[in-house]
Amino acid sequence: MSRGVPRADIVALLGDGLSNSAIARQLGCDRHRVGGIRGELELPNVVAQPLTLEQKWRSLTRPLEGGHLEWLGERVGKSRTPVMRYKERSFSPAGIAFTLQHGRQPEGQVKAECGVRQCVAPAHVEDEPGRRRIREQLRRILGGPELKDHCGNGHDLFVHGRLSPDGHHAYCEACKAERKRAEREAPV
Structure with missing residues (x-):
C-alpha cells in the first residue's frame, strides 16, 4: 500500500512541516518510508508541541446545557473522581477550573456549587473558603x-x-x- 503513494506527495507534506506519523496517516503509507525520505532529504524530525495544561484540560471537557462542563477524562476511586495527568503529575480538573476563573491556586478541595455533580465549569466551582x-x-x-x-x-x-x-x-x-x-x- 505505501509503495503506491508518490514520493512527491510525501516530500510536499514534509515541506509543510508535518511529522512522519501525521504524513503516514494522511496518505495511508508506512511512517518508516516517510522517515527514510526525511533522512534522505536531511530534514530534521518534527518536535512535538505538547499541549499546555489548560489546552489539555479544555480538550477533555464537553459543554452541557446551563453552562456546565462535563469531564471526559480519567476518573479514579469509588466516587469516580475526575483526575488529569499532565507531565507525570496528577491534577484536579475542578482545581484547574478554579484557577482559570480566579487566577490563583485553590485552598482545600474544589467542588461544583451548581448542583451538577462533578461539573468542572470554571464559574461553577469553589474552593473551601x-x-x-x-x-x-x-x-x-x-x-x-x-x-x-x-x-x-x-x-x-x-x-x-x-x-x-x-x-x-x-x-x-x-x-x-x-x-x-x-x-x-x-x-x-
Missing part, C-alpha cells in the same frame, strides 16, 4: 443563627467548620472524620 463564604451569606440571608467559634469537642470551627449547601446545617468536619474513623475501627 469560597464555599464557606457563600454558605455563610446564604445562612445570614435566611435568618440562620451566628456560627460558633468552637464545636462541643473544642475544635476550631473557623478551620473545621462546614455548612450544608443550603447554609442551614452547620457541622464540624473534624468531629465527622473522628466518627467515621471510630466506625471503621469498631469491631464487627
